[in-house]
Amino acid sequence: MPLTVAVQMDPIQTIRIAGDSTFALMVEAQRRGHALLHYTPERLSMRDGRVIAVAEPLTVRDVEGDHYTLGAAERMDLSAVEVVLMRQDPPFDMAYITATHLLERIHPHTLVVNDPTSVRNAPEKLFVTMFPQLMPPTLITRDRAEIEAFRDEFGEIVMKPLHGHGGAAVLRVTREDPNFGSLFDLFSTAFKEPWVVQRFLPQVRQGDKRIILVEGVALGAVNRVPAPNDIRSNMVRGGAATATDLTPREREICDTIGPELKRRGLIFVGIDVIDGYLTEINVTSPTGLRAIRKLGGPDIAAAIWDAIEARAQA
Numbered sequence: 001m002p003l004t005v006a007v008q009m010d011p012i013q014t015i016r017i018a019g020d021s022t023f024a025l026m027v028e029a030q031r032r033g034h035a036l037l038h039y040t041p042e043r044l045s046m047r048d049g050r051v052i053a054v055a056e057p058l059t060v061r062d063v064e065g066d067h068y069t070l071g072a073a074e075r076m077d078l079s080a081v082e083v084v085l086m087r088q089d090p091p092f093d094m095a096y097i098t099a100t101h102l103l104e105r106i107h108p109h110t111l112v113v114n115d116p117t118s119v120r121n122a123p124e125k126l127f128v129t130m131f132p133q134l135m136p137p138t139l140i141t142r143d144r145a146e147i148e149a150f151r152d153e154f155g156e157i158v159m160k161p162l163h164g165h166g167g168a169a170v171l172r173v174t175r176e177d178p179n180f181g182s183l184f185d186l187f188s189t190a191f192k193e194p195w196v197v198q199r200f201l202p203q204v205r206q207g208d209k210r211i212i213l214v215e216g217v218a219l220g221a222v223n224r225v226p227a228p229n230d231i232r233s234n235m236v237r238g239g240a241a242t243a244t245d246l247t248p249r250e251r252e253i254c255d256t257i258g259p260e261l262k263r264r265g266l267i268f269v270g271i272d273v274i275d276g277y278l279t280e281i282n283v284t285s286p287t288g289l290r291a292i293r294k295l296g297g298p299d300i301a302a303a304i305w306d307a308i309e310a311r312a313q314a
Contacts, residue, residue, distance in 0.1 A: 004082050008087060008088055009022050017067045038068075039056070045102075046102050046105065091163060101116075111311055122283050123162070128279065128280055144184055154200075157199060162195060204226065208279075211270070253276075268286055289304075
């Protein structure tokens with residue numbers, strides 16, 4: 001059954017289609033005969049309890065530099081569409097949280113992917129702490145004394161903002177790092193939320209594995225290897241994508257968290273694993289679909305649409 005699918009995303013004019021998972025989802029939706037609509041988060045409104053978006057009909061093509069055609073914008077009630085994909089990039093800030101409050105007014109009558117209530121309640125670096133047995137030693141705090149005690153215990157640590165994204169402001173700090181005081185002052189000024197502090201995992205040099213789960217089941221992975229002069233493996237930070245398979249430990253991680261992901265309506269999730277340790281559970285706008293496919297892996301966009309169609313028809 002053809003569906004009308006509204007995609008809440010960053011402006012389609014700005015995306016780089018070669019590695020964009022939202023674009024992969026739109027291409028697959030169009031291939032199946034679904035009608036696409038495009039709107040950006042600032043065009044989402046609520047009037048007297050009705051959730052409204054100013055959206056354009058959208059056609060996509062897998063052609064760099066000529067990847068879309070937009071029709072005339074229309075004001076529409078989102079309860080009239082079957083599916084909304086919430087796919088704008090973080091930051092996970094108050095604007096993002098507000099969007100989840102608005103979209104939960106129409107879900108599940110209109111299927112929102114991922115479930116907006118669960119997205120709001122599962123910030124990537126906090127949700128993962130539900131599974132401490134799978135994680136490296138981790139501290140969440142703004143307290144300098146706590147961070148210094150943690151550093152004394154583990155030596156090398158990584159500090160990153162709790163609601164950061166894309167590898168921004170991820171720092172490695174050594175036991176005797178003379179810059180620690182200045183870094184603490186800088187973080188205190190720049191970020192109002194607590195920080196995530198973790199034991200540094202030297203095996204990150206061998207890669208940070210992104211594993212994609214659909215309805216709680218692991219379907220594919222890509223290994224992201226940092227550049228020689230960086231600890232960050234994010235491909236937007238220069239990480240290189242390589243083909244990979246799942247280890248028994250990684251399958252154990254997926255089997256442990258999968259039922260909870262499905263229970264929460266988190267259809268499309270990307271997790272990060274370093275040296276057998278779970279470090280993040282990404283539920284806001286996971287990436288990795290195109291990289292996995294280009295490296296000979298499965299067409300996970302198709303599996304996501306199988307899951308969406310099954311839920312929408314139910």
